Amino acid sequence: MAYAFLIWLIALKFSHFTTVILFALCASVVFAITLREEPREQIKYGAFCFASFLGATIVVGWIMYFINPR
């Protein structure tokens, strides 16, 4: 029941970009915690990873648009 609700919720609400944001958020949290030691460094590195994920997504998205703009 809960699983069916989760599928319904995601299918209804999530855009491609929202999916990327969620992926970037989860991955950045784990990268920051595992690859840096001090809390301040972890926050900075997590923010850097998150911004990099999103920046790369936007750049690649525009490249794909110019390759095939339909």
Added chain:
Amino acid sequence: MSTRTDAAVLAAAASAARRANLIAVLSWLAPGAGYFWLKKWTRGALVSAAIIGMFLLGLGLQGQIYQFSQLGDLLSILGWIGDVCGGGMYFLTQILGAGAGNAYTVWGNYGTTFLISAGLLNLLAATDVRDIALGRKK
């Protein structure tokens, strides 16, 4: 005297390594549990929320869990390795029969990526826990 001291140091190092390996395996089976064992409460909560959340999103997006019996090409083998890195989450979905996947939608492919990534992040967290337990990292 020196030999006895050396033996004691080696025994202590071996014991510490065994403990670190045990915590790493625990962390692999239950994401974030190793941090809780080491009393790193905030890190444990964040890592478990991120990894379990990513895995559940993968299932919700109808991602596919690779089965050992279905392994064929190199990509499916690599995908299966990534899924197994999920540890307890992988075994639980196998027991519950979830993760059949839907390869006919783009969301299903996204979900499969989420599931594999969650497994790989879980492996990263387990190795980090082992480093902390060995004193290589704070």
